[in-house]
Amino acid sequence: MRRRQTMVVLALAGLLVATYLWLYKIGVIGVLQCGTGGCEAVQASRYAELLGVPVAFVGVAGYAALLGVGLVGVQPAFAADRRVTLLLAALATVGFAFALYLTAIELFVLHAMCRWCVVSAAIITAIWVLALDGLRHAPAAPNR
Amino acid sequence: MKGFYALLAAVALIGGGAIWYGSRNAPGPAAPAAPVAGAALPVVTSDGFKGFTLGADSAPIEVTEYSDFECPFCASFATVQMPVIREQLIATGKVRWRYRDFPLPSHQYSRYAALAAQCAGEQGKFWEMHDQLFTNHQWAQTGKNPRSLFRDFAKAVGLDLDKYDACMDGQRYAGRIQASVQEGEALAVGGTPTFFVNGKRFDGHPTSDAFKSLVDGLTKQTKPRK
Numbered sequence: 001m002r003r004r005q006t007m008v009v010l011a012l013a014g015l016l017v018a019t020y021l022w023l024y025k026i027g028v029i030g031v032l033q034c035g036t037g038g039c040e041a042v043q044a045s046r047y048a049e050l051l052g053v054p055v056a057f058v059g060v061a062g063y064a065a066l067l068g069v070g071l072v073g074v075q076p077a078f079a080a081d082r083r084v085t086l087l088l089a090a091l092a093t094v095g096f097a098f099a100l101y102l103t104a105i106e107l108f109v110l111h112a113m114c115r116w117c118v119v120s121a122a123i124i125t126a127i128w129v130l131a132l133d134g135l136r137h138a139p140a141a142p143n144r
Numbered sequence: 145m146k147g148f149y150a151l152l153a154a155v156a157l158i159g160g161g162a163i164w165y166g167s168r169n170a171p172g173p174a175a176p177a178a179p180v181a182g183a184a185l186p187v188v189t190s191d192g193f194k195g196f197t198l199g200a201d202s203a204p205i206e207v208t209e210y211s212d213f214e215c216p217f218c219a220s221f222a223t224v225q226m227p228v229i230r231e232q233l234i235a236t237g238k239v240r241w242r243y244r245d246f247p248l249p250s251h252q253y254s255r256y257a258a259l260a261a262q263c264a265g266e267q268g269k270f271w272e273m274h275d276q277l278f279t280n281h282q283w284a285q286t287g288k289n290p291r292s293l294f295r296d297f298a299k300a301v302g303l304d305l306d307k308y309d310a311c312m313d314g315q316r317y318a319g320r321i322q323a324s325v326q327e328g329e330a331l332a333v334g335g336t337p338t339f340f341v342n343g344k345r346f347d348g349h350p351t352s353d354a355f356k357s358l359v360d361g362l363t364k365q366t367k368p369r370k
Contacts (some may be wrong), residue, residue, distance in 0.1 A: 004303075016159030029163075045313050046309050
């Protein structure tokens with residue numbers, strides 16, 4: 001239970017970071033508070049969009065899904081539900097892979113690091129580790 | 145469980161409040177911000193490039209302009225004075241005009257705009273992009289991310305967009321721009337636009353008339369006596 005609660009708090013933090021980047025991308029926030037100066041370079045690059053959708057919005061959607069599933073998972077009725085564990089692990093794995101891809105783009109293509117993207121990558125990595133740990137400790141599926 | 149929801153509410157409240165505070169103070173072009181390639185520049189070494197030029201190599205007078213694409217005075221100069229200068233001084237072979245980048249750190253997107261112009265220059269369309277950036281200068285007032293708009297400019301001037309994208313994403317000319325800034329600073333350029341006529345700083349009011357009379361005066365001095 002404590003593991004899922006931690007994942008929910010992390011997902012909420014990730015959702016806030018992704019929302020901040022998304023609001024900047026659509027012009028609601030004019031200036032990113034980014035000490036490295038790399039946020040502009042990253043956010044202004046073509047890699048900041050995926051098939052016309054801002055990458056930050058993909059983050060918003062991903063973290064919202066993790067938050068939603070996580071909140072269901074902390075309810076007593078679903079505390080031991082293996083499906084929630086599997087869904088959390090699947091979402092976290094997709095998110096972690098996406099974060100790896102974006103970090104590689106920052107490091108090797110753009111040569112610029114966006115501090116908020118690093119924070120988001122750290123959050124999704126922590127969620128992924130917790131999700132895998134949850135998978136390891138999940139009760140086996142009942143034999144039918 | 146109560147503690148968990150309290151923690152969740154606290155995170156939501158603090159994070160949401162921070163985002164709300166950030167959006168309240170923006171957008172606004174006057175807000176201080178790091179330049180596009182700022183501290184994350186991959187290279188700062190110059191490739192020896194000394195700026196794009198207009199006019200004949202044989203022109204007796206060279207004017208070097210240190211400019212910033214986001215600067216409103218530079219835009220005004222480029223759109224009001226420059227067409228006359230091009231017609232009367234550059235097209236007539238009297239002057240060769242050299243453009244140097246001097247993106248000011250207080251401007252959010254000027255370095256990005258300079259990159260766009262350099263990437264257009266790579267395809268032989270620097271001046272066309274220069275004109276697009278200065279003529280459609282509304283982008284500098286909105287504070288919004290101009291990436292798509294600059295790409296539209298690139299398309300409008302006939303650039304190969306794949307090459308343009310690769311150039312922009314790789315920040316291919318970031319080092320060149322930084323070198324131009326450093327050269328400007330070495331010449332005590334503090335604001336934009338700043339002009340040098342045959343290497344000597346021009347301190348007058350930058351109008352086409354002022355440049356014309358200065359160039360006419362210098363041309364008379366340099367003409368060989370018969």
